[in-house]
Amino acid sequence: MADTKRKILDASIKLFNENGMANVRLQQIASEIGISPGNLAYHFKNKEAIIDAINEGLYEEASEILSSYRLFPNLMDFDHQLTKYYGFIQKYPFYFLDLLEIERHYPQIRSKRKVHISKMISQIRKRFDYNKQRGLIIEEPRPGVYDSIARAIWVLITFWVPQSLVRKVEQAVDTREFKEMIWNQIYPYFTSKGIAEYDQLIRPLLEQHSSDN
Numbered sequence: 566m567a568d569t570k571r572k573i574l575d576a577s578i579k580l581f582n583e584n585g586m587a588n589v590r591l592q593q594i595a596s597e598i599g600i601s602p603g604n605l606a607y608h609f610k611n612k613e614a615i616i617d618a619i620n621e622g623l624y625e626e627a628s629e630i631l632s633s634y635r636l637f638p639n640l641m642d643f644d645h646q647l648t649k650y651y652g653f654i655q656k657y658p659f660y661f662l663d664l665l666e667i668e669r670h671y672p673q674i675r676s677k678r679k680v681h682i683s684k685m686i687s688q689i690r691k692r693f694d695y696n697k698q699r700g701l702i703i704e705e706p707r708p709g710v711y712d713s714i715a716r717a718i719w720v721l722i723t724f725w726v727p728q729s730l731v732r733k734v735e736q737a738v739d740t741r742e743f744k745e746m747i748w749n750q751i752y753p754y755f756t757s758k759g760i761a762e763y764d765q766l767i768r769p770l771l772e773q774h775s776s777d778n
Contacts, residue, residue, distance in 0.1 A: 570608050572598045574622070577615050581659035586616070587666055613671075620674045623660060626653055627681050634688055640701070640759075640766050643692055644744065647722070651743050654726045661727040682719065690715035693754075701759030702751075714750055721747050741774035 576597040580589045591612055595605040609615045630649045636642055654661060667674050693711040696702040705711050725743055748767060755763060 569598075569600070569604075570618075573605060573608055573615065574619055578619060578657065578659070581619075581663070582657070586659050586663045616671060617673070620671075620677070623657060624677055624681070631681070631684055631688060635695075640696075640762055644748075644767055644770060647744050647747060648740070650722050651726070651740055654723070658727050661723055685722075686715050686719045689718050696759065699758075701756055701762060702754050703756055706754075711754075714754075718747055718750050721750070739774065741771050744774070745771060 573594060577589070577594050580593055580597060584593075589612075591605055592602055594615070595602045609618065630646060630653060633646050633649060634642070637645060660667070667678070690712060693702055693705075693715070697704070725746055748763070748771075752760075752763065
């Protein structure tokens with residue numbers, strides 16, 4: 566039974582990613598894994614129940630990413646977390662592309678999403694303070710600058726990959742491009758010490774991503 570439920574959820578995620586959450590019917594999900602609609606209904610009474618179950622898994626994965634914080638005592642910490650965010654967003658693009666539908670029709674998902682967004686932005690902002698203490702980031706040029714950059718980085722993390730699907734970019738966004746867009750928001754605020762650590766730890770990784778692709 567558990568195996569069938571997992572197959573239903575995996576098929577739903579696949580179809581949601583391909584067609585959009587609003588355009589997928591229970592019959593399509595059942596057909597995708599070769600079971601009857603009645604059998605599907607035995608496990609999930611409706612589409613909302615499937616979406617709720619998927620969201621539980623999403624929330625657990627997102628929470629795990631947030632917990633991967635301060636695992637490394639240097640800039641590798643954020644880069645490691647960006648790798649996790651990239652994989653998460655590639656796995657569930659529908660969750661970001663269908664943002665407005667979720668906001669309108671699934672209040673239980675909306676409330677959890679808002680909590681996660683708040684935690685995510687707060688964590689990004691704390692990285693500025695932490696790295697300023699380490700001597701890698703300059704003093705804030707004026708009040709609120711780092712708050713704004715933290716929000717901008719959240720937007721890039723959340724929507725950079727999905728926007729390529731919206732624009733129907735022929736070549737998929739790769740890890741290097743995703744990370745460079747985000748590191749470029751931080752780089753202008755590095756001290757000479759910050760630039761040195763970036764050149765030593767992060768730049769070689771980005772170049773490796775480029776050669777891999």
